[in-house]
Amino acid sequence: MSDLHQKIKLLAKDYVADVTANRHHLHRNPELSFNEHKTARFVADQLRSLGLEPQEGVAGTGVVALIEGRNPSSRIVGLRADMDALPIHEANDVPYKSQVPGVMHACGHDVHTSSLLGTARILQQLRGEFEGTVKLVFQPAEEKAPGGASLMIKEGVLDNPKPTSMVGQHVAPNVPVGKIGFREGMYMASTDELYLTVKGKGGHGAMPDQLIDPVLMASHIIVALQQIISRHRKPANPSVLSFGRFIADGVTNVIPNEVTIQGTWRCMDEEWREEGLRKMKKMAEGMADAMGGSCEFEVVKGYPFLKNHPELTRRMKAAAVEYMGAENVVDLDLWMAGEDFAFYSQVVDACFYRLGTRNEARGIISGVHTPTFDIDEEALEIGPGLMSWLAIRELNQR
Template sequence: MVQTIKQLAAQYAADTVALRQHLHAHPELSFEEVNTAAFVTRELERMGLQPQPLAGTGVVALIEGQPGGPAIALRADMDALPIQEANEVPYKSTQPGVMHACGHDVHTSCLLGAARILCELKDQFRGSIKLMFQPGEEKLPGGASLMIKEGVLQNPAPKSVLGQHVFPKLPAGQIGLRPGRYMASTDELYLTVRGKGGHGAMPEMNLDPVLVAAHIIVAAQQIVSRRANPKLPSVLSFGKVIANGATNVIPNEVYIEGTFRTLNEEWRDEAHQHLRQLCEGLAASMGATCDLEIRRGYPYLENDPALTARVRAAAEEYLGAENVVELDQWMAAEDFAYFSQAASACFYRLGTRAPDGRFASSVHTPTFDIDEQALTVGPGLMAWLALQELAAQ
């Protein structure tokens, strides 16, 4: 079966590349994937499937094999980022300021390619495979959460959920995975510190919110350094500070944005409380006031250890053990985490760098691109993992 899948993946490789290049040239932002969803729907219908819309611009379809087997789910996200592409390639984005800089065009085309392979083989496996084309991974509340609320993990309920994501640190032909806690939760922080502005030469007449904000930014780091268990990864970062005064003008308020990330939901809630108490208490102690809004984002992502072990074994059979590597924990976030909190799940990384070092630009950059050999590896591997997981007891 391995060789059959590899042959089909190679046979359809040019088509998969064409799908990806079309998607790359026509990106759409989170929850605006109207044309992308229509394109995916047409491709699935060509395979004889009956795709259905879900969560607005999401698409779901079911490949049914022989009766009597379990169900599993395969996921791809479809949205792009608000980035102006810098690559000069024939398939460059045609949408100003919008780019598939996180590889979701790769994920979608790989899942379409895997679906085509699995449709060819549906007489040779028992059970069903649910295809989940998800909107809005890059924007809260995350399309995964909406699809789950609308029943994507029901009728049939998959025993496991698999997802893949591009990884330019690995060459095409390799994948990376990690059992257990892999990616962080993510919360957005919006803080406004209010004082009393005035002339910078007369601080005694004012209540300087810039000074208060500076104390809060520095003091907040002790939540990570002194409140968190040192064995538990935590990140608190402030990336935007606006104090719209001048060289001689103290403003009335300071606006701050940041992020908090960790790998434990209990500590996450506790850290929120510590942060609120610190901001409000420190501001009050200096005579100021503040408002802190915490927009709760994605939970942490946990790969089911038993499922991940099966994925590793199947991937080693398909790619060779030398091409399956162990990943470190990563403090970035992914809304696939919602699937990992609701079902047995495994999220692995697909190498996309060329052997000569090309295509090494990170995701979320205007020069991100891939070695298209990954578009042969990705669909075939996903189809193989799906069949192995259906057969697993």
């Protein structure tokens, strides 16, 4: 183990109490997307306490700061954490339970933010031992389109100075605490929201000959749209089309005038993403017209697919093996969930990895976006130390 490796390990251990306290504060005081005002002030104050000069108000509530090592312009690595919470009422009975009714850090963004603050503290302490600059990016609104990442990029977060790479860390409730996961290339899916309104002519259910039944039309459309996946997609190209909301506001013997449908479209190829949407719109509108009605097909564009740069990810994984041991670094499967870190990955070399937080013996097994999500807080020592090591190894590479 190198001296620098050992220093980071010791600092991560020394600072874990502060990281945990920060996580508890953030967890008690969650804020929804684009409203992270108190969170942003807290982050900025923490950075100032380290002697840094944060830039506030980026994309509304984003915070950016630089930690300069030797030869600051030689190489720049960006480290990103998201800060927003979800509209979920927490069901956990813990001392740090959310104090905001109906709002909860159910996706681990409190962990990401507190971990990056811990990373900042370690790197600031060791800034004389690495080349280049670390750019800290505390980002709002990962959970809500158009995504805080896209807005921060528009406001220049990847400029002045421009990172040569971006690194992000996310909790993994399916990975045991103490382990880290990586995947090269395609990792997470693009996400688009679909809103369909199928219109016909309602009336008495006993007189179907006098109606243009939107319930029947909508049912045919939902089934038919799955053919876009089964008969137009290349089998090796992962795609998911799911509908989670179907509202036909009639009763047993009353057919409504219209039906509303909501769904999600996810894939890992930008050309196929657009082609699939065109085919779905054409099919839905055509079927409704052929049955005597109409269909309004609205798409709310979400995030692109997330791709981990192969060479960067291999370097990150090798560095993680150095820090954690090979037995604690695992390979990840494709994941059809979405993540706005994907915007960074489309324009700069990027690596998005997973921090294990699961502990079955302690009953910490709930998935993200659930009222009982929590983490094994042993991860709060691993997260800052590992990210510090990854950043320094990337900056000091020859």
